Amino acid sequence: MEPNTLKTLQGAAGAGVSIDPCVAIAHHTSPYISVYPWTSGTGFGTKYADPSTLPAGIGNAVAFSPDGTNIAIADVSSPFIYVYPWSSDGFGTKYADPSTTPAGTGYGVAFSPDGADIAVAHGTAPKITAYPWSSGFGTKYADPSSALAGTAWAVAFSPDSANIAVGHYTSPFVTVYPWSSGFGTKYANPSTLPSQFCGGVTFSPDGANLLVGFLFSPFVAAYPWSSGFGTKYADPSTAITASATYTYGVAWSPDGAAVAVAYDYTPWISVYSWSSGFGTKYADPSTLPGSIVNEVAFSPDGTDLAVVHDSSPYVTAYPWSSGSGFGTKYADPSTLPSNYAYGIAFNPVS
Secondary structure (H helix, E strand, C coil), X not given: CCCCCCEECCCCCXXXXXXXXXXXXEECCCCXXXXXXXXXXXXXXXXXXXXXXXXXXXXXXXXXXXXXXXXXXXXXXXXXXXXXXXXXXXXXXXXXXXXXXXXXXXXXXXXXXXXXXXXXXXXXXXXXXXXXXXXXXXXXCCCCCCCCCCCEEEEEECCCCCEEEEEECCCCCEEEEEECCCECCCCCCCCCCCCCCEEEEEECCCCCEEEEEEECCCCEEEEXXXXXXXCCCXXXXXXXXXXXXXXXXXXECCCCCEEEEEECCXXXXXXXXXXXXXXXXXXCCXXXXXXXXXXXXXXXXXXXXXXXXXXXXXXXXXXXXXXXXXXXXXXXXXXXXXXXXXXXXXXXXX
C-alpha cells in the first residue's frame, strides 16, 4: 500500500473503519502505551489521546491486528492483556477481559495473520495462552500438551497462521507448535539450540525461515523452516559486539531482504542483508539510539525502521533502504513516551 494515505478497510472485520499510518509504543510508566501518527519521510505526528481505560501497569509488548482495527498490549498487571478497538480517531473502548486471563505477567503478544486468534506469552504456567478473536476474546484454547520450559518472553505466528513459535527462558529456549484453532503436537527441537534464554522470535515474510534472538554470543540464530527446523544457518560474519549480553528483539524487513537485531550494548542495533543466510552487515546509523534497545520494527512498506530503548527519547526512527541502509534519524516525537520503552509496532495497514 502507498504510505500516508487514509485507509478505509473493506474486509468484514474492518468495513468502514478508517486507518491512518501510525506507530505504537509500550512503555514503563503511565499511560503505558503511546501511539503516534506516522508519515514516511516526515516521521512522528502529534500523539493520540490516551485510552480512557489505561493498562494497570508496565506495557511490555504491543501488537496490531492484521486488519489494523485492534491494538493489544501485554501488561505486567492483571488481567495481563488489554485490547482496544483502533481507528484513525485513536483508541476505542477497551474490550472485556478474557473470561480466563493469562496466569501471569504478559511479556509478548501476537495476533494470527488471519486475524482469528490472539496469543500471549507470559511468566506463569502454562507460559503461553491463546484465544479465538472476533471483536473480543473467545473461550481460551486448551494449553499445549507439551508444556513450555520457563517464562515465555516472545510469541509469533507464521505468515500462513499454521504455526506458533515461542521464545522462552529454559532449554530448548525456542518451541514451535502447529496451529489450527489450537496447539498441535510440538515440533522436534532444532539440532543446534540457541545458546541461552530466547527473548525474540519471528518468521520471515515468506514463512521459510525462523529468526531468534537470545542471551550470549552469537546472540542471534536463523533456521530454515518447513514443518520443522532445518539446519541452522551460519552465524553472521560480522558478529554482534562481544560486549553485549542479550538480544532483546529481532525483525525481518517486509521484503525479506534484511534482518534487524536489537541488543544491550553500543551500537545497540545491527542490520544484516539476508539471502538464504546472513549477508553483509549494514553500516551503523550516524546517530545511534541512546541506550539498551528493547525492540525493533520495520514499517509495513519497508521504508522506515524504529527502535525503542531505555533512555530518552525512548524511541528512535530512521528512513530505511535495503540498498543504502539507515538514513538520517527522524526528529523525536514532540511528546515522548513517559519512560523506558519495551515494545513497538507499526499499524500493518499503514
